[in-house]
Amino acid sequence: xxxxxxxxxxxxxxxxxxxxxxxxxxxxxxxxxxxxxxxxxxxxxxxxxxxxxxxxxxxxxxxxxxxxxxxxxxxxxxxxxxxxxxxxxxxxxxxxxxxxxxxxxxxxxxxxxxxxxxxxxxxxxxxxxxxxxxxxxxxxxxxxxxxxxxxxxxxxxxxxxxxxxxxxxxxxxxxxxxxxxxxxxxxxxxxxxxxxxxxxxxxxxxxxxxxxxxxxxxxxxxxxxxxxxxxxxxxxxxxxxxxxxxxxxxxxxxxxxxxxxxxxxxxxxxxxxxxxxxxxxxxxxxxxxxxxxxxxxxxxxxxxxxxxxxxxxxxxxxxxxxxxxxxxxxxxxxxxxxxxxxxxxxxxxxxxxxxxxxxxxxxxxxxxxxxxxxxxxxxxxxxx
Amino acid sequence: xxxxxxxxxxxxxxxxxxxxxxxxxxxxxxxxxxxxxxxxxxxxxxxxxxxxxxxxxxxxxxxxxxxxxxxxxxxxxxxxxxxxxxxxxxxxxxxxxxxxxxxxxxxxxxxxxxxxxxxxxxxxxxxxxxxxxxxxxxxxxxxxxxxxxxxxxxxxxxxxxxxxxxxxxxxxxxxxxxxxxxxxxxxxxxxxxxxxxxxxxxxxxxxxxxxxxxxxxxxxxxxxxxxxxxxxxxxxxxxxxxxxxxxxxxxxxxxxxxxxxxxxxxxxxxxxxxxxxxxxxxxxxxxxxxxxxxxxxxxxxxxxxxxxxxxxxxx
Numbered sequence: 001x002x003x004x005x006x007x008x009x010x011x012x013x014x015x016x017x018x019x020x021x022x023x024x025x026x027x028x029x030x031x032x033x034x035x036x037x038x039x040x041x042x043x044x045x046x047x048x049x050x051x052x053x054x055x056x057x058x059x060x061x062x063x064x065x066x067x068x069x070x071x072x073x074x075x076x077x078x079x080x081x082x083x084x085x086x087x088x089x090x091x092x093x094x095x096x097x098x099x100x101x102x103x104x105x106x107x108x109x110x111x112x113x114x115x116x117x118x119x120x121x122x123x124x125x126x127x128x129x130x131x132x133x134x135x136x137x138x139x140x141x142x143x144x145x146x147x148x149x150x151x152x153x154x155x156x157x158x159x160x161x162x163x164x165x166x167x168x169x170x171x172x173x174x175x176x177x178x179x180x181x182x183x184x185x186x187x188x189x190x191x192x193x194x195x196x197x198x199x200x201x202x203x204x205x206x207x208x209x210x211x212x213x214x215x216x217x218x219x220x221x222x223x224x225x226x227x228x229x230x231x232x233x234x235x236x237x238x239x240x241x242x243x244x245x246x247x248x249x250x251x252x253x254x255x256x257x258x259x260x261x262x263x264x265x266x267x268x269x270x271x272x273x274x275x276x277x278x279x280x281x282x283x284x285x286x287x288x289x290x291x292x293x294x295x296x297x298x299x300x301x302x303x304x305x306x307x308x309x310x311x312x313x314x315x316x317x318x319x320x321x322x323x324x325x326x327x328x329x330x331x332x333x334x335x336x337x338x339x340x341x342x343x344x345x346x347x348x349x350x351x352x353x354x355x356x357x358x359x360x361x362x363x364x365x366x367x368x369x370x371x372x373x374x375x376x377x378x379x380x381x382x383x384x
Numbered sequence: 385x386x387x388x389x390x391x392x393x394x395x396x397x398x399x400x401x402x403x404x405x406x407x408x409x410x411x412x413x414x415x416x417x418x419x420x421x422x423x424x425x426x427x428x429x430x431x432x433x434x435x436x437x438x439x440x441x442x443x444x445x446x447x448x449x450x451x452x453x454x455x456x457x458x459x460x461x462x463x464x465x466x467x468x469x470x471x472x473x474x475x476x477x478x479x480x481x482x483x484x485x486x487x488x489x490x491x492x493x494x495x496x497x498x499x500x501x502x503x504x505x506x507x508x509x510x511x512x513x514x515x516x517x518x519x520x521x522x523x524x525x526x527x528x529x530x531x532x533x534x535x536x537x538x539x540x541x542x543x544x545x546x547x548x549x550x551x552x553x554x555x556x557x558x559x560x561x562x563x564x565x566x567x568x569x570x571x572x573x574x575x576x577x578x579x580x581x582x583x584x585x586x587x588x589x590x591x592x593x594x595x596x597x598x599x600x601x602x603x604x605x606x607x608x609x610x611x612x613x614x615x616x617x618x619x620x621x622x623x624x625x626x627x628x629x630x631x632x633x634x635x636x637x638x639x640x641x642x643x644x645x646x647x648x649x650x651x652x653x654x655x656x657x658x659x660x661x662x663x664x665x666x667x668x669x670x671x672x673x674x675x676x677x678x679x680x681x682x683x684x685x686x687x688x689x690x691x692x693x694x695x696x697x698x699x
Contacts, residue, residue, distance in 0.1 A: 047592075050592075050596060052592050052595060052596070071595075071598075072592075072595045072596050073595065073596060073597060073598030073599075074598075077596070078596065079592070079593065079596045081589040081592065081593060082589070083587055083589045083590075084589075085587065085589035085590045085592065085593035086593075087590070087593075087594075087608060087611075088611075088612055089611035089612060098597050099596075099597040099598060102597055102598035102599060103598055162593075162597075
């Protein structure tokens with residue numbers, strides 16, 4: 001277990017800057033996810049933390065100690081790779097034992113035959129540790145196989161075992177679930193989160209999949225173009241994104257964005273979509289963000305009803321998403337509906353829906369979130 | 385996953401071709417060309433093997449088919465030694481092979497061949513693997529230039545630098561020694577190039593994982609890269625061993641007097657016709673004995689070649 005802190009980490013490859021001054025502190029025992037689209041620098045950041053790459057500037061601190069010039073192995077971090085990176089010529093047991101052998105055995109004890117005799121006690125202890133790890137991961141029956149004979153999920157577990165066995169200060173995971181099929185990925189998500197709870201070790205997890213970040217992490221950092229845009233709990237990130245890029249990246253289906261403007265009273269509006277809350281700022285062009293679940297089907301006679309035509313229907317079983325063209329096709333909104341309400345509606349139908357109040361987000365032209373006030377500005381203008 | 389898909393493909397195409405046999409002109413033509421090519425390649429071997437079984441008379445008159453009649457004939461050399469004619473009647477096949485081993489110390493030559501090819505290959509691997517690893521996986525200033533030099537060295541023919549090499553070895557007083565036979569070949573640019581190309585295909589993650597596990601760079605080369613590179617190493621072994629086992633040119637230059645250092649191809653010279661005429665039977669028997677180890681080794685390695693440790697465990 002260890003607290004990790006990164007300060008002012010920069011990384012350049014020649015002219016191109018990959019990371020532009022990252023500050024991040026990870027608490028002891030925390031599950032922190034670095035999430036972002038590919039090429040945002042999240043893997044590079046993890047590799048810098050692991051010691052596989054050197055930062056152009058900035059410091060890496062593990063438990064308060066500066067480890068910039070410490071070899072990867074001596075940082076006592078374990079890494080799980082996307083490709084698992086198991087040694088193809090060794091059995092699973094040997095794979096899991098490798099980090100222990102290199103850490104705990106002297107050169108003489110690592111010798112093929114003599115080593116087993118010299119360090120008999122140590123060898124037995126290593127075997128016990130490997131078996132213990134295999135038992136936790138339920139891969140005891142695979143210990144004698146080679147990685148080539150295993151399925152993706154089994155290799156994934158073996159790779160986890162190799163990381164776990166050394167009781168690292170922190171686990172670093174570089175998209176460990178990306179090579180698994182969808183069902184297994186969702187299953188492993190739960191298992192990894194459970195593993196984190198039982199090991200109580202710091203996890204730093206890199207992924208491009210926002211669903212993984214939302215489901216597993218204590219905190220997540222959304223990265224884009226070498227910067228951390230927002231750092232917070234999954235709840236905060238989802239419900240209160242501070243940047244339009246965060247709002248767009250997190251959430252599936254994507255948030256609905258409507259190009260609008262602020263009227264003199266401070267109401268953001270896009271044709272018939274008008275927010276009742278007001279923005280204090282004076283800028284005029286804004287973007288209104290509405291998540292699909294912020295919209296609900298309603299009766300066409302409802303005074304607040306917005307009308308649109310269904311152009312695509314996504315049925316996910318528990319939810320149905322209607323892609324609707326509103327304002328005669330000028331904008332598109334994705335509306336969530338429950339199966340009970342939505343099953344009768346099909347493509348081409350006209351539907352009515354309304355906004356749930358107080359949930360819409362407004363972003364200024366530079367993409368920053370604008371805080372809205374419930375107190376209407378009219379009140380002020382009336383006085384004036 | 386290639387280990388899984390390969391057999392599946394094999395059975396699928398097998399099942400596909402079994403039910404219907406159709407005559408195809410292009411396929412037939414392809415096979416004819418290939419058969420012709422293999423005949424051209426194999427015919428000298430056939431002659432060599434055949435002559436190694438036949439008596440001198442049969443060889444001269446070109447009779448007796450592949451194996452000869454195996455009728456006893458009189459060994460003139462034995463008679464010259466003053467032995468009884470009855471004792472000097474010999475069966476051709478046995479005579480050829482025993483002469484091959486007796487007239488020249490063929491076992492000694494074979495042993496020399498093994499020592500030299502093995503030490504050349506061993507040192508080549510010792511040099512080539514770290515070089516190839518550095519060229520493929522480490523980032524350092526001037527890497528591309530160094531690799532350019534490696535490629536450039538591939539273009540230098542051995543014979544062009546034979547004389548300077550010889551003079552160098554002579555000045556060092558190393559001619560007529562194992563060292564003279566081994567040292568010039570210890571750095572194989574071809575080996576470096578081949579292994580570098582193979583290492584390029586090894587995923588970086590595997591090396592990073594080894595670094596995280598605490599391996600040093602040298603330890604990565606011998607404990608991670610070497611085992612995954614076995615198929616490539618076997619391919620290189622074939623090139624290296626065949627080239628140096630069969631080499632006649634270089635041993636002929638640096639081994640001038642000491643017969644104990646003769647390599648197998650130099651041994652063939654023992655049967656070069658002197659006053660008593662060419663002795664083709666034993667000569668071909670020697671040739672057969674010389675090439676046999678290579679062919680046997682290749683047949684054994686062939687399976688490993690195909691099976692090999694693939695990187696299938698990685699993806």
